[in-house]
Each structure stands twice: as structure tokens, then as C-alpha cells.
Amino acid sequence: MGGHFVVAGGGQAAVQAIDTARRAGFDGRITLIGDEPFLPYQRPPLSKKYLAGEIERERLSLKPESFYPSRDVEVLTGIRVVELGLGRRTVETDDGRSLAYDRLLLATGGRPRRIDVPGAELDGVHYLRSIADVDSLAPRLGPGARLVIVGAGYIGLEVAAVAAVRGVHVTVLEAAERVMARVVCPETAALFAARHAAAGVDVRCGATVTAFRGAERIGAVETADGDLVTCDVALVAIGIVPNVELATQAGLDCTNGILVDGFARTAAEGVSAAGDCTRHRHPIVGAEIRLESVHNALEQGKAAGFDAAADPRAFEDVPWFWSDQYELKLQIAGVALDYDSVVVRGDGAEQGFAAYYLAGGHVIAVDAVNRPRDFLAAKKLVARHARVPRELLADADADLSAYGV
Numbered sequence: 001m002g003g004h005f006v007v008a009g010g011g012q013a014a015v016q017a018i019d020t021a022r023r024a025g026f027d028g029r030i031t032l033i034g035d036e037p038f039l040p041y042q043r044p045p046l047s048k049k050y051l052a053g054e055i056e057r058e059r060l061s062l063k064p065e066s067f068y069p070s071r072d073v074e075v076l077t078g079i080r081v082v083e084l085g086l087g088r089r090t091v092e093t094d095d096g097r098s099l100a101y102d103r104l105l106l107a108t109g110g111r112p113r114r115i116d117v118p119g120a121e122l123d124g125v126h127y128l129r130s131i132a133d134v135d136s137l138a139p140r141l142g143p144g145a146r147l148v149i150v151g152a153g154y155i156g157l158e159v160a161a162v163a164a165v166r167g168v169h170v171t172v173l174e175a176a177e178r179v180m181a182r183v184v185c186p187e188t189a190a191l192f193a194a195r196h197a198a199a200g201v202d203v204r205c206g207a208t209v210t211a212f213r214g215a216e217r218i219g220a221v222e223t224a225d226g227d228l229v230t231c232d233v234a235l236v237a238i239g240i241v242p243n244v245e246l247a248t249q250a251g252l253d254c255t256n257g258i259l260v261d262g263f264a265r266t267a268a269e270g271v272s273a274a275g276d277c278t279r280h281r282h283p284i285v286g287a288e289i290r291l292e293s294v295h296n297a298l299e300q301g302k303a304a305g306f307d308a309a310a311d312p313r314a315f316e317d318v319p320w321f322w323s324d325q326y327e328l329k330l331q332i333a334g335v336a337l338d339y340d341s342v343v344v345r346g347d348g349a350e351q352g353f354a355a356y357y358l359a360g361g362h363v364i365a366v367d368a369v370n371r372p373r374d375f376l377a378a379k380k381l382v383a384r385h386a387r388v389p390r391e392l393l394a395d396a397d398a399d400l401s402a403y404g405v
């Protein structure tokens, strides 16, 4: 299978797609176009070990530099795709190139959602998505610094943990009634909120930010109920917006992500999309969702790669995700959508913790904290929509793997 495979975007999904395409026998030309100045890299360590200064930038690379020439992949870094010509089968770049494609993959990811309040442009207000973002934030997190984090999602809380360990005074302002409200149940949220409190992080839920105050640099953050939290630096971590503009301009369906099928195909002939920029009807979740996870980027990237090599294989794995905060390793299998009850096992300390989400008695998701075996068993349970007696789920010593095999 040959032709020209052009990949717009240079992240996790992009690299997986080209790797899979080559392994599956695609022997045409491949061009990867990424607008960042680096070779494709992993983002999860950005808010964990890279921010903590525990790993070097080079360790973030998804593949060694030699991977690209060895697979005959032309990589254009620091170059942005600015327009698609679906009829002509071309992409236009911001340095004036026009590349003709036979297959096109949109793997453009997402960008941080900006906060729209007075003072948002002050020096010292940061976002976190890229290496460049961490390189500008990290030097401001010395011991004794005062950091306000807007948003208690994964990224906000991971940064809170790294900063607190470094001796930074951290306040987290979250508009919802609990941390990680979009993704976990109250029981899991309470466990994490308690751990942050124990580390000295001031987590305030129900706190909506209305302004950043300061002359040129930020000096305080104001909330709707009139609180003023003084600080030297702020991080806004209120989610991402999928990068769908190219696809939207080209007329594709892009409501909350570029719509793709199980083979990562869009409605346009020869055009796939993968990763954070997509939404799809997930066969196991049973709903149309947009996932922001490494696992999803890998699965969809693989599907797009196989499809480019004319060996189509649908992705249909149970979604999963992880987050590291202090010594707590959270692993989530499935998606906790429309659950009607939660069963908790473990004490959150020596026994670890797991929260099983049930819908009509079927296991649809789990949050496992320092219980990797529960996580692995739950992936199988979720794949099978298994029914497991509640007493068994609640018993920290019970082995659940038999229910999934």
C-alpha cells in the first residue's frame, strides 16, 4: 500500500499512526507536520516528573530521533497546517507549502481552555499543555512561592501535589462542589481532597474565579463570593478545547471533536482523525464521547495507521486513564457515565481504595487507587458489563478476576 500519508499534528496519536502504518506494511511516503519546535513527546510527565525536575526533556520524546529516518518519515517541526483542501486533497502550511496527500490524518490534539475574566492576561497567569508551558512555570515554583491553581481536575491537582512537595503554598479554587467532579464519584474525590489537605494544600470547592488582580504581574485572585487569595503565580487548568478548526473549515462534523467511526475515519474520503481532537460512539461505553487520554490516542492512532495500510481494524478497547498525585496512583477503567450506584472497597490506606460504578447492577467503570489488580480485573468486568455481587465488590480481599474471564 503506497501513496502519500500526511499527518497533521505531532503528538501521541500521530506517532502511533505512523508507527502502525509502517509495521502494517504501508510503504508510501509519510510526512508528519507538527507546530511545536520539538519532536513528538509525551505529555503526562509534564505535570508530574518533568515539572518536579525528576526527568530531563530528552526523556519525554515518544521515539528516539533515529526512529523517523529509519522509518522513512519526513518530520516538519515548528510548522502549522493552516488549511485543508479536501476536494484537491491538499494541506497548506504556514510556511507556504502545499502538500498533496492520498491519506490524511488529523491528530491536532487540544489546547487549554482560556479563562475569560479581568486580569487574565497578567504576567504570572499560566496554562499547562506543552514543554514550553512547563519551562516557563517551573522556575516560579520555588519553596515559599504562593501558587493559586484554578481548577481541580487532574492537571490542576497533579501540579498542586508537585508544588506542595516542593514547599510551595498552594491554594486550589474549584467552581464545582468537589475535586475532579467531571470524572470521579464523591468517594474518590473525598480521598484525594483529604490527601491534598494533609499536604497543606488549601482546596476550596464552590469557588468561582472572577478576576486576577495586579499591576503588571499577578498579585491576587478574586472569587465570586469576594475572597481575595494573594499569590505570586497562578495556573489555570480548566480543561481543553479540541483543535478542530481545520476540520470545521473543511465542513466536517466537529461538535465537541471531529466525528470519527471505529476505524478513526471521518466522513471525508481518505481523511482520518485520532486522539483528543475526536469524538466517537464508543462501543463499550455506549455513548458518543470525546476522550482525553493516552490510551485513546494510541488506540485511534493504531486504527488510523492500520487503515492507511489498507488493513482496517476497529478500536474497541475499554477506555482507561491514570493520574499520579503524591503516592496515590489513580487508575480509571471505563467511563463513569449515567451510573446509579457506587461500591467502595478498601480503606484508602494500607488496603488501597477502589470505587466501582454500577448501572443496573453492571460494572461500567472503576477508580482504583494503589490497587493495580482491581484495575486490571475491572477492565475485564467493564468489557463484559459484568454483574458482580455488591458484597464481593466491597470485600477488599476478594479476587474479582474470575468474573472477567
Ligand SMILES: Cc1cc2nc3c(=O)[nH]c(=O)nc-3n(C[C@H](O)[C@H](O)[C@H](O)COP(=O)(O)OP(=O)(O)OC[C@H]3O[C@@H](n4cnc5c(N)ncnc54)[C@H](O)[C@@H]3O)c2cc1C
Pocket (backbone or CB within 6 Å): 008, 009, 010, 011, 012, 013, 014, 033, 034, 035, 036, 042, 043, 044, 045, 046, 047, 079, 080, 081, 082, 107, 108, 109, 110, 128, 129, 130, 155, 243, 246, 274, 275, 276, 277, 291, 292, 293, 294, 295, 297, 320, 321, 322, 323, 324
Ligand atoms: C499535563 C498533562 C498531563 C496529562 N496526563 C495524562 C495522564 O496521566 N494519563 C493520560 O492518559 N493522559 C494524560 N494526559 C492527556 C494526554 O497527554 C493526551 O490525551 C494525549 O497527549 C493526546 O494526544 P494527541 O496526539 O491527541 O494530542 P497532542 O498530544 O496534544 O498532540 C497534538 C499536537 O498537534 C499539534 N498541532 C495542533 N494543531 C496543529 C496544526 N494545525 N498543525 C500542526 N500541528 C498542530 C499540537 O501543537 C500538538 O503538538 C495529559 C495531558 C497533559 C497536557
